[in-house]
Amino acid sequence: MSTPLIALYNIRQRYSGRTVLAIDRLDIEPGSIVGLAGPNGSGKSTLLRLLAFLETPASGTLTFMGNPVPDKPNGVHKQVTLLVQEPYLLKRSVHANIAYGLKVRGESDITTKVNHALDTVGLPPDVFSHRQWFELSGGEAQRVALAARLVLKPKALLMDEPTASLDGQSATLIRQAALAARKEYGASLVVASHDMTWLNAVCDHIFHLEHGTITDKQ
Amino acid sequence: MDYLLQGFIQGFVLLFTGNAETYSAIWTTVGASTLSMIASLSIGIPLGFLLGHKKFPGKKIVRTIVDTLLSFPTVVIGLLVYALLTRHGPLGGTGLLFSIPGIAIGQTILGLPIIIAMTATAVEALDKRLPLTLITLGANPRQILWATVIEARYSLMLAAVAAYGRIVSEIGISMMVGGNIKWHTRTITTAIALETGKGEFAMGIALGMVLLTVALIVNIFASGLKKRAIQ
Numbered sequence: 001m002s003t004p005l006i007a008l009y010n011i012r013q014r015y016s017g018r019t020v021l022a023i024d025r026l027d028i029e030p031g032s033i034v035g036l037a038g039p040n041g042s043g044k045s046t047l048l049r050l051l052a053f054l055e056t057p058a059s060g061t062l063t064f065m066g067n068p069v070p071d072k073p074n075g076v077h078k079q080v081t082l083l084v085q086e087p088y089l090l091k092r093s094v095h096a097n098i099a100y101g102l103k104v105r106g107e108s109d110i111t112t113k114v115n116h117a118l119d120t121v122g123l124p125p126d127v128f129s130h131r132q133w134f135e136l137s138g139g140e141a142q143r144v145a146l147a148a149r150l151v152l153k154p155k156a157l158l159m160d161e162p163t164a165s166l167d168g169q170s171a172t173l174i175r176q177a178a179l180a181a182r183k184e185y186g187a188s189l190v191v192a193s194h195d196m197t198w199l200n201a202v203c204d205h206i207f208h209l210e211h212g213t214i215t216d217k218q
Numbered sequence: 219m220d221y222l223l224q225g226f227i228q229g230f231v232l233l234f235t236g237n238a239e240t241y242s243a244i245w246t247t248v249g250a251s252t253l254s255m256i257a258s259l260s261i262g263i264p265l266g267f268l269l270g271h272k273k274f275p276g277k278k279i280v281r282t283i284v285d286t287l288l289s290f291p292t293v294v295i296g297l298l299v300y301a302l303l304t305r306h307g308p309l310g311g312t313g314l315l316f317s318i319p320g321i322a323i324g325q326t327i328l329g330l331p332i333i334i335a336m337t338a339t340a341v342e343a344l345d346k347r348l349p350l351t352l353i354t355l356g357a358n359p360r361q362i363l364w365a366t367v368i369e370a371r372y373s374l375m376l377a378a379v380a381a382y383g384r385i386v387s388e389i390g391i392s393m394m395v396g397g398n399i400k401w402h403t404r405t406i407t408t409a410i411a412l413e414t415g416k417g418e419f420a421m422g423i424a425l426g427m428v429l430l431t432v433a434l435i436v437n438i439f440a441s442g443l444k445k446r447a448i449q
Contacts, residue, residue: 052354078356088347091369091446100365101355148355 003066005030005156005188006051006080011060013046013212021046021212023060028156028188033179035199036192038209044192047209048158051190052082065155078105081154085161087145089133094118097133098148105152117151118144120180122173139170146174150181156188157181163195175202221419228420229427240424242401243409250318250396250405251386254325258381262330263374266337267367281338287331292324292390299324299395316397321405324391329381336380340373341366372446379443383436387429 004027013021021043028034028051036044049055050062053073062069064076081101090097098114107113115125121143128140136144142162149157159178163171175198181187193199199206208216232240269280301307303315303323314320348369352362367374389407396403398412406425413422 054350054353077353081356082350082354084347084350086347088345088351090351090365091372100357104355104357104361152356 002030004028004063005065007063007066008050009061009063011050011057011062013050013055014058019058019212021050021057023047023214026207026214028190029204030155030188031182031186032204033182033189033191033202035203035206036190036209037194037196037199037206038215042209043212044209045160046212048082048160048190048192051156052080052158053077054082078152079154080156080158081149081152082158082160083146083149083162085164087142089136089141089144091133093129093133094123094131094136094144095129097144098151101148101152113151114147117147120150121147121177123147139166142166142170143173143177146177150177153185154181154187156190158190160192161194162191163193163198222423225419225423229422229424232421232424233427237421237424239400240409240421243404243406243425244428246318246396246403247386247405247407250321250325250392251382253319253322254329254385255378255382257322257326258329258333258385259378261326262333262377262381263337263367265330266334266377267341269334270338270341271366281335284331284335284338288335290328290331292328292388293394294390295324295327296391296394299327299391303395315395316399316403318396318403321392321396321403324395325385325388328388328391329385332381332384333377336377337370337374340370340377343373344369372443376440376443379436379440383433383440386432 006028008023008026010025011021011023012019026047036047038044046055050057053062053064053069053076056071064073064080069076090100092100095111095114098117099110102110102113115129118125118128123140123143128136128144133141142165146162157178162178163174166174178189178191179202182189191199191203203218206218207214208218231237269277269284299320300315302309303312303320304310305315314323344366348366349362352365357365387407389411392398392403392405392408393411396405396408398404398408404412406429410422410425410429413419413425
């Protein structure tokens with residue numbers, strides 16, 4: 001059995017003394033697609049923030065590629081990225097937004113990579129590359145945010161309700177682009193969504209959460 | 219009303235014929251305000267960033283003090299700086315009294331609260347999703363800090379424009395610390411006061427037109443920056 005990309009052991013997360021998440025064991029295998037289902041407040045977003053190493057658990061162990069993760073895991077943040085339901089775009093052009101992650105990594109050939117990422121999310125680079133952040137619709141902004149993450153070729157792409165507030169066409173493009181990440185470079189995908197049809201169609205495993213615990217695994 | 223019309227005509231003549239005394243006051247104003255803006259921005263932006271970004275004991279008290287200093291009367295600043303720079307004062311040996319850098323020190327004290335308060339407000343008003351976004355894109359703490367400054371850039375420029383508007387139009391500091399010395403520390407505002415007192419409206423009107431033009435430019439910039447800052 002291969003080493004999990006991300007693993008949670010006896011994780012407990014508490015806010016103001018109240019336990020909001022209690023998971024004894026959860027593995028995200030390399031290249032897998034994992035769905036998180038459950039009602040609002042069931043702990044999906046908290047779990048995603050832990051998987052993205054944005055929060056430190058109150059107790060328990062988180063590992064990345066078999067190694068425990070330190071409190072300030074900047075190296076891991078370069079390999080795991082999170083797309084939220086209403087992402088924030090930097091007050092810059094579309095090109096600069098997508099290029100940001102590449103620049104902080106000191107990568108080269110940025111324009112080619114940015115254009116490819118824009119193509120992947122269905123936004124023609126010649127039309128969108130130079131648009132400013134305030135010139136985008138909600139669906140376009142969400143696709144730009146996804147492109148900014150896809151361009152980084154992360155080992156894990158975590159998505160929190162990525163299509164919840166989008167029209168049908170934008171949602172389809174987001175789903176296709178996310179799947180392309182696994183196909184092109186073997187990224188693991190973890191998707192929290194109420195869209196059970198989509199989760200059933202694409203996920204290797206679906207974890208159902210309720211009151212902060214996993215109640216079922218498909 | 220004739221004398222006013224006459225003043226306007228003479229004012230235009232002074233401006234467009236390059237009258238040396240008029241332009242001396244303009245360049246003195248430009249020199250002092252440039253120095254004070256450089257100092258205000260260099261000191262004020264980091265302090266404002268800290269005040270808006272960090273949590274520390276006494277933060278509310280510091281914020282209240284800064285907000286109170288926004289309405290610091292220029293004559294009181296002039297008095298304090300004069301007391302510091304006068305021959306018997308603690309900084310008397312520097313020889314900065316009745317000099318352009320002396321005026322700039324006072325104007326920096328005037329501009330600093332504006333820059334600090336507006337920078338702190340700008341940083342506090344930044345979207346709470348920004349740090350999370352930067353972390354998930356792989357930025358390290360230094361890169362997060364820099365990107366945050368860049369995100370607040372329109373608000374910071376607005377702070378600079380507001381401070382410049384206040385600095386360029388003040389008279390108390392320039393008069394008390396500069397001494398209104400012809401060809402040396404006479405600024406636009408002190409020249410207007412002096413010339414009006416002498417009943418010489420032409421130069422006052424010429425310099426007033428320069429100040430109004432500056433105010434207009436400042437407002438045009440401020441309006442554009444406000445729009446960008448809230449987008």
